Amino acid sequence: MRLVGATDAYIRRPFLIEGIAKGVLGGLLALLLTYVARTIIDRYLIQTIFFDTKIALLGLLFGALIGLVGSAFSVGRHLRHV
Numbered sequence: 001m002r003l004v005g006a007t008d009a010y011i012r013r014p015f016l017i018e019g020i021a022k023g024v025l026g027g028l029l030a031l032l033l034t035y036v037a038r039t040i041i042d043r044y045l046i047q048t049i050f051f052d053t054k055i056a057l058l059g060l061l062f063g064a065l066i067g068l069v070g071s072a073f074s075v076g077r078h079l080r081h082v
Contacts, residue, residue: 008079015075016068023067027060 031051038050051059 011079012072012075015071019067019069019071020064021067023063023065023070024060026067027063030063031056031059 035050038048041048
């Protein structure tokens, strides 16, 4: 893309968006699996407390941040070498 005149920001943007999306989906999957595990533990062992809404949203935010940072490092390193 650089050979046809694309800027680094134009090349980087789709990868950053994908990183954020994967981070949010990973956070949602982690919340879902935690909820299922809590339900099973509540039913068969002891009563537990699930996350409140603030902590769940914070987990999704950190998932998005980790995805963004990871993709930014990866794409930035690749763009420096090309």
